[in-house]
Each structure stands twice: as C-alpha cells, then as structure tokens.
Amino acid sequence: MAFTGSLTQSDVWKALQAHHQSIEHEHMRDMFAANPSRFEQFHIDAAGLSLDYSKNRINDDTMKLLFKLARQQNLTTHIAAMFSGEKVNGSEGRPALHTALRNFGDRDIMVDGENIMPEVRDTVRRMEEFCWKIRRNQWRGYSNKTFTDVVSIGIGGSFLGPKLASSALKPYWDSRLSIHYLANIDGSHITEILKRLDPATTLFIIQSKSFTTQETLKNANACRQWFLDNGGEEHDLAKHFTAVSSNIEKATAFGIAEENIFPMWDWVGGRYSLWSAIGLPLALAIGIDNFRELLRGAYAMDEHFRTAPLEHNMPVIMALLGIWYVNFFGVNSHAILPYDHYLRSLPAHLQQVDMESNGKSVTTDGNKVDYQTGPVIWGGVGTNGQHAFHQLLHQGTHFSPCDFIMPMCSHNPIDNFHAMLVSNCLSQSQALLQGKSEDEAVAELVAAGMNQAEAIVLAPQKVIPGNRPSNTLYFPKSSPQIIGALIALYEHKVAAQGMIWGINSFDQWGVELGKQLGNKVLTALESSAIPEGFDGSTNGLIRAFQQMQNYL
Template sequence: MAITASLTQSPLWQQLQQHYQSIRHQHMRDWFAADPQRFQRFHLQAAGLSLDYSKNRITNDTLQLLLQLAQERNLPAQIEGLFRGDVVNRSEQRPALHTALRNFSDRPVLVDGQDIMPEVRATIRRMEEFCWKIRRNQWRGYTNKAFTDVVSIGIGGSFLGPKLASGALKPYWDSRLNIHYLANIDGSHITEILRRLDPATTLFIIQSKSFGTQETLKNALACRHWFLDNGGTEADLAKHFTAVSSNVQKAVEFGIAEDNIFPMWDWVGGRYSLWSAIGLPLALAVGIDNFRELLRGAYEMDEHFRTAPLHQNMPVIMALLGVWYVNFFDVGSHAILPYDHYLRSLPAHLQQLDMESNGKSVTQDGTPVDYDTGPIIWGGVGTNGQHAFHQLLHQGTHFSPCDFIMPMQSHNPIDNFHAMLVSNCLSQSQALLQGKSEAEALQELLDSGMDAEAARQLAPQKVIPGNRPSNTLYFPRSRPATIGALIALYEHKVAAQGMLWGINSFDQWGVELGKQLGNKVLHALEGEPVPANFDGSTQGLIQAYLHMQHEL
C-alpha cells in the first residue's frame, strides 16, 4: 500500500532535519581518521556487485534515522507489493511487473487472476528459436544471403536499454552480425545508418508497443521505402522486417508476418522493457544463453531487493542516500561515472530510468509535494570526464553526489592500461572526499620553490573543499549476469525512492504532453493554419521555419 501522507509532517523527518544541522559542517576526512573500520561498516555485496558507500556524509546515526524512515514509509510492504503485482501505477491502473520477465523461481505471477509466467517463458522460447535461425543462417534474406546487419528501430526504453546492454556486452558479440540502433527522428541519423547497409542482408526490428509512436513509425516507414527502392519487393518484406508490439494488426498491415511479431504487455513500462522481447537485438548480438544470464543476474538482484533486511539491502541503501542529499542537502543532481568504455551508455539509460520515473511533483493521490523529488541525472565515461566536468565536481559552488562504477578486470588487457584506469577512478573519489586546504596548497607551492608572496596569492585558487560524497560500485568483470544485476540495482533504487516520496514512478504524463503538442506543431510546419492559442514564441519560430524553407 502506497504512503501518501506528507513526509515533512513526520516527527522522524524533523529528527532528520535536526541531525542534518548537527553534522552538516563535519568533514568526512575526520570521520575516516577516527574510524579505521568505516569502509567495512559501510560496504555491501549483492548479486556479484560490491558497494562502498563509506564516502557519504553519513554517520551511524544518519543511517539509523534513514532506515527508520524506510520503515515508517512502509517500504518492505511496498517492495513486496511491487513483486506481487499490486497496482503500483495507480494513474494508469497497472502493475509494474518487469521483474516477472526475469523470474527464475517457480512462483506464479498473477495479473487479473491469471499467471503470466507461461506466456513470459513461451516468449523467451520464441526468441531462442528466432535467434537460432538468424545466427545459424537458417533464416536468410530475399536473395538467400545470410544477414550481416540488424537495425533496431525504437525510442526511449526500447532504444536506451538494449543499446546500453549491447555496448556493455560487446566482448560477447557474434562477429558475423552488426547491430545498429535507430531512434532519433533526424534525417542525418537514418541516412548515416542506411548508407552503410545492403538491403539484401539487413534485418529490421520495429519496437513499438502501439506500433504508432511517431518517431519509431516514421523511421520504420523510411526503412521500408529504402528497402523497396533498393531491390526488395512487398513480398520480401516479411523476410526482412520483424516487430515487438501489442498492436498485431498494424504490424501485419505494415507487411510483417504475424509469426514474426513478438508481444509487449501493459504491465511492462518502456524503460523496463529490455528484459522482454525488446531485448531481441541484444539476444541476436550475444546469443540467447548470454541473454538468459543477463536475466539471471537481474533476478538475483530482484531476490536481494525483495528479501534482504533494509540495512543490508543495496538498492534501499542507495535510495535512502539519494533522499538524504535531495531533501536535506538540497542537492539537485547526481552524476553517473562509469570507468568502463563498454558502459559509456549507462548515464543516458539511467537518465531516462530515474528522471522519467521520479520527475514528479504530486503524490500518488494527486497532492502536490512540499519536498523535492528526483534529481537531474548526468555523467560520462572516465577518464574523459576528468578533463571536462570533474572541475565543477571538485571546486564548484554546489556538489553533486557521484556513483563511480568500475570493473576490476578488463576484457582487453593492454600493458598497465587497466591499472591506470582503476587508479584514476579511485583517486577521483579520494580527491572528492579529501580535498585540499589552503594551508596544504600554500605549503605545496612553497615546497615547489615558488616565491612566498606569489604562493600566498595563488594558494586560494588551489583550495579544494572535499567532503563531497560518492559511492563506488565495483565487480570483477562486465559479464552478462553482472550487467543484469547492475541495471536491476538502479531500477530498484529508483522504485524505492519513489515509494519513499509517495510518488508514482511508473507513469510519464509529461512525455505525453510533448507528444500531443508535437502533432499540432507538425501540422503547422506542414502548412496548416497556426492555432490561435499558440504562444507568441512558438508562432514566431514556426514562421521562421517556414521562411527558411524557401531559402534552400
């Protein structure tokens, strides 16, 4: 059962406010000096992942108060309700059962009284058969050539999740297949993809629950025209186009054989759809066995989230830390910093997961919140970010908590590259914690031989406050199960934060408004009268577009 009473009215919330005031000026550097066991005490392991959360501005008292808050907000019961299939998406009257897609237990999962697990398992078997045919060249293109390229056409979760996992698991790819992800409704994007492909050896997967998402359908139609204009026929479409959709009729009308349409369900949100047939391009790339291992890793994190005590529960601890910074330190952003080239798409995926889920300003019952909710998620791959935005992290006027994410082993060991990569990751989190005082900066300059007066003038510029929090998530190597657990960890962290804030993490009405207005603007750009109720700026920009089209 969701909790909708205002957080700020709770006596426990007031205790947290008072506690914040008592420790806000204390420095983590002093806490580490006073407690040699701090790393061991603020450290967790789950589903192959290890979390060091000792570099956070928390004490034992902080953690105990936050855990009491979780109990007060009925978090264990809400977690169990998520897995049980309760209607957690109350604005759309739906459960959120993406966990059923990776359920390796014998537990049934009921929706409207029906066990959905047989259908889930049947879909995995269909995916297995499909992947076997493509990867073993049993299913070929219209000229009887084997497929060399797969183009996945989707947007949002049907693009970001599979793209992330595909990149993360690149060492496991079948070298005979190239996977391309087409999402942006930009002529340049589709042009750059198609110009490198041969229609006779290209397979397209259209990923749209409604088979009507504007960007996806437009790109799919453009690919269809390209195929027909370059040797393919209407009769050949079924050999080269498949779909993941709940709208079978529209997909068939497009030219896709019904047997090649994989299901999507209302109880799976787009940003959680990687685990479904939306993951088909990933399964083609890495093989169905590795795809199953991805699911198994996620399942292991599911079981941890569902059963672990709150004080040992990795997603819960990360969620509580987020609430601590957003609501008490007034922090508005959170940085995701993977030190792994293969995880470079992780910040973009987590942007959608977190910001689309918890970018809300009313509770489940529609009451405006009187506290902040989801932060802005941003970041980039290390070590590139160290020569770009890390400057703000270290010396900016506000801080952004950071998640450093790092495999301890490399798939591509070269000389001491990986040791250097890990050293950069550890030193960045250390610098955020430790900082540099003015006295330390001055002494450093004097020791370098600088004139005393010049050193005194320069020293303030080199002060780094430190005391800036971070988590470090680490694991032996990026394997399918590890990546599954990592993605599921963040899914559950975001869900737990939504439960604590009393908001609906599973709808996205702000996205829907943009779609509605986008259609009206498109009609105006194509020559229809501009609606009178459009604001002056939008009207002016439409006129500028129309004017500039004539200058071409």
C-alpha cells in the first residue's frame, strides 16, 4: 500500500535524517581506506554505459535507506504506469510516452483505447523516405540544385535535444549536408545563419506542435521572406519548407505540402521529443540507420529502467543519490562535466530536462512541498572548466555534486591528446574526493623551497577540503547507441526523482506566465505612449527602450 502521509514525516525520511547526522563528518578518503573494494561495490553497467558512484558520501546503510524510500514511494509502480500509458501527467490529463517512440519490443502501447505503435512506426518509415530523397538527391530545390544546408527552426525541446544529439554524433554526419539550428528570437542569430546560405540549396524544417509558437513562427516567417526575396517564388515554398506539427491547416497555409508535415503527439513533452520527427534534422545529418541506432540505445536504457531491480537500476541509483544531497545535505546545484568536445551541448539539454521537469513546489495532489526538489543544473565541457569554475568546486563555500562524463576512446586520436583529456577528468574527480590538508600544504611548500614560517602563513590559502562527491559515467566511444542510452538515462533519473518527490515531472506551467505577459509588454514597447499598467520597474524599462530607439 502506498504511503499517504507527509513525506518528511515518514519513518524512512526521519531515519535518513538521523543517518545523515551520523555520516556527514566522515571523509571519503577514510571510506576508501577502510574499503579497498569500494569501486566494485558502488559500480554498475547498463545499456553500454558504466557508472562509478563510489566517490559519493554513502555507505551500505545509506543505499539501503534510499532504496527503502523509493519503495515507500511506490517507485516501481510509478515506473510501470509511465510505460503502460497511464495519464501520469495529471495536470494536463496526458500520458508521458516518449518511450513509445523508441519501443523496439512487441508490446502494444494504448492511449485512449488505441494502440499508438503503428503510427509511431509509420512516422519513422516516412522519415526514412524523406531522408532517402534528400540524401540521395532525389529531392532538389527550385533550381534543381541539391541541398547543402538544413535549417531547423524550433525552440526549447524542439531545439536543445536535436542540437545535442547532432553535436554528439558529428563524426557520423553526411559531409554533404550542414545542419543549422535557429531558436533564439534575436535578429543577430538569424542574420548570422542566413548570410552564409544559398536559398536555392537550403531546406527549412519548422518545428512547432501548434504552429503558433511565437519565437518559432517569427523566425519561420523571416526565413520565408528571405527565401522569397532571394530568388524563390511562392510555388517553390513546398520544395524548401517542411514541418513537424499537429496543426496541418496552419502549416499548409504557410506553404508547406501536407505530405511533408510530420506529426507531433500530445503524449510527448517537448523536452522528450528528440526521438520523434523532431529528430528529423538529426536523421538527415547522420542517416536514418544511425537514427534508429540512437533509438535502440534509448530503448536499451528504457528496458533496463523498466525491469531492473532498484538496487541494480542505474537511473534509480542516480536519482536517489541526487535526493540524498538535495534533501539531506541541502545541496541546491548539480554540475554536468562532459570530457568530450562532441558532448558540449549536454549541460544545456539537461538543464531543460531536469529543471523544467522538477522545478516544482507543489505535489501532484496540489499541496505545497515542505522539502527541496530539483537543483540548479549547470556545467561545461572538458578542461575548459578547470580554468574557470572548478575553483569554486574545490574551494568554494558551495557544495555541488558533479557528473563526470567521458568516452575512453576518441573519434579523432591525435598523439596522446585523449589520454591527457582522460587524465584531467580522473584527476579532477580524485581532487574533489581527496582534497589537501593544511599539513600537506605546508609540507608541499617547504619541499618546494619555502621556509617553514612562510609556508605556515600561506598554507591556509592552499587547503582544499575534498570530500566533495562525484559520479563518473564512462563508455568505450561515443556512438548513436551510446548517446541514445545516455540521454535516456538522464530522462529516467529525473522522472524517478519526481516520482519519489510526488511532483509532476511532465508539465511546465511555470513557463506560461512569461508568455502571457510578453504579448502585453511587446504592445507597449511598440507604442509611443507612456507605458502604464505594469510595475514601476517594467514601466521604466519600457520607457528606456522607447527612448533608445533613436540612438542610431
């Protein structure tokens, strides 16, 4: 039977609080010294990924209590409900079935009494035909030239996921096609993209479920006008513009042929839509076979998450470790640190996946939480961060767990570059664990030639406390399957945390208010009237905008 009381008043929550008090001053250096098998004990493999979570402030008792918390919150039941198509997104009355988009099993998945798998598979078949025509030069532009560039116009999940996967899988790109992502409603962004392109050889994909998303439609209409102003005709639009949308009427009115409009479904949230036709630019870049391999990698992680016992379930373990730090250590941020140039867009994608999902303060039954939920997600790529924000990680007053992510082999082996990159990754996680005591700092300075008195004065500046936790996710080499599994891993980690916290990880009402106010502010900005009706700050900023339009 499900636990129905306040989460923070449950026996297991109180036991975790007491356990935290007993363990919080233990140093991981001592934990490793006492347990030479710690790496093997806190290590798991799944779907081609390996997770070393031994550098966490945990012991056997910690994990037992965390798994007990997961069982109290009926995590396995919630997981099964999500995969079966139940309306787990209660505030919108929808399932969350992004997993159906990569379902390679023979399970039917029902939504409102209808098996959705035939339509899902038909969409992949249509994507295959589309990609084949473009990549084999069977579909050409209005002047019969082959396409050289694809511009994907979308925002949010229609942008971040595909951009991440496109960057991550750059070694698999067709060299004849360049893929560009246009999201920001900023004249500088669209100008910098379009000035390098030839309208006769450019294909546009407009990604908007409603075909009314303000930023996407503004950019789409600007691209349409650019095309018409530079050689294209109205009757040529269908050769150069396609769409992923559920609003066929608006898309066809734009000039897109109905057969070139791919579906979007209400049961797929934007931040999970990479796996759908939203991934069309990616499929064009890497080919439909590699796109299917991406789906297979995600499916492998889905099956692991769906069937593995909690104690051997990678997304669940990562979710519980996050809860341990957020709710019992008071941590409010988490760093994503990929040591791979091709994964440089991963932190930005995971910001949306995590913060849009679990940035909630009300439970699914409408009660305000009395505990912390999703942390701030941030990070950066490779050794760059070591010369920037890693200082705070090592010596700052804030305590931020880290995920180090690295392939063991490079697509571009040059001299010993990759060994150096991996050595930096491992040494950073080691330094966060180990730290440097004041006595060690003094000894180091004296060994370098400083006299004892000066060393004692300087040593406090060089103390690094250590005992700062990290996970290390590693794999042999980036591939479509590996990248699919990696992205799905984080999707499921976030979902599992939401299930345990009792919040809805699949809606995003917090983004609506800014949209609602934005139209009113835009009207005021474009007016010459003295603004009123807003707060004093907004009124003042509107006046400043109006006045500065004469600046040039």
